[in-house]
Amino acid sequence: MKYENLAKNIMTNIGGKENVNSLTHCITRLRFKLKDESKANTEVIKNLDGVVSVVRSGGQYQVVIGNNVSEVYKDVVKLYNFTIDKEPEKNEELKENVSLFNKFIDIISSVFTPVLGVIAATGMIKGLNALFLALGLLTQTSGTYQMLNIVGDCCFYFFPVLLGYTSANKFGLNKFMGIAIGGSLVYPSISGLMAGNPLYTLFEGTIIQSPVYLTFLGIPVILMNYASSVVPVIIATYLGAKIEKLFKRIIPEVVANFTVPFFTLLVTIPLTFILIGPIATWASQLLGVGTLSLYKLSPVIAGVLIGAFWQVFVIFGLHWGIIPIAFNNLSTNGFDAILALMFGASFAQIGVVLAIMFKSKNRKLKSLCMSSFISGIFGVTEPAIYGITLPRKKPFILSCVAGAVGGGILGFANSFVYMIGGLGIFGIPSFISPKEGITTGFYGMIIAMLVSFVLGFILMFFTKVEDE
Incomplete structure (x- = not known):
């Protein structure tokens, strides 16, 4: 206590x-x-x-x-x-x-917050494994590489199971029902069915052309790879919560303990595979293509904007609207630019904080700067933002300027993240491609990180510090 x-x-x-x-x-x-x-x-x-x-x-x-x-x-x-x-x-x-936007932010933060720690941890392990491979310390056939790959992939591959639990908790569904819905989406036999010959093809000749490998009560089921997916399980769990409440109202309590889950799963999971899963997956793919197209219009401008305003998004909780897009891009494209472009922002923030620590004569402020600097190295910048830079306004603005420059460099270098890794310096291995190893995008990230930090320090060092 x-x-x-x-x-x-x-x-x-x-x-x-x-x-x-x-x-x-x-x-x-x-x-x-x-x-x-x-x-x-x-x-x-x-x-x-x-x-x-x-x-x-x-x-x-x-x-x-x-x-x-x-x-x-x-x-x-x-x-x-x-x-x-x-x-x-x-x-x-x-x-x-409450507004629809606030409801959306609330749902996303409630669903993703509980799993971010373990996803970041496994992402860091996957990133380190990619680093060891790129440096020639391990080979893809070595047992050590295989074991680290299992640890690194386990959470993201079974992401629908994790989100099934957190979504069920948010929407008021029995949590184990949420796990069951998520588990059905990554059922191993699905990949085996998809390896065979299709019965026929739906929407042939269109962008959503889909082979049908099985039917349910005569209804065609479009099978897809739901490993690492985000949107289908959240929508399916929301639907499951509504269906569960309906059955709870009409089924007598004496038999509700087993009949409510029976009917809920019997309705929800087939509906998910027949309707929700394909539609949500197509929407996810369009979202991935759309964000990548916007990025390609001008990676530098995209980097400047995200680098400049990322910390503002964090203050107001608006970053929760962006994080699911990043997860979606990773599952559909195998890489993401959005989280890459904001990487320099936290280093810009701690560069400003370090300059304040050197310039300030206030012992309490110096102490606060030191603790905020240390936590900021590992990507936790709220103590620096709320305790030091934002109340003094100019330091916060200067950190946004330095973050914008870093974001522009990241965009110019076509830097991407290939996994959800840790924050701050622990996020560095996330920029190593599992297939191509260390690319120019990785070196661009290192340059952007250093420039953001040094520029933030210099801009603040030649600006007056408010010691109060």
């Missing part, structure tokens, strides 16, 4: 437990859904020792803590007996009027 006092102060000023509908946390923030945000004393919470800032975004009241957020979260849960993994959609009080 190291953060007992901070937990009590936050909960007191947020309006008490009775004002909280749900509570989760991400890498740096406690994410509350409040019944009435007007009851929260935001200015008091912002000034609590241990709180970096408060952000309202996507229908959430977010208290930015920093690196110790998981410990603060645990103390809040213990003190106030919160139920972890609460299913907020079952709470009638959450049916408030």
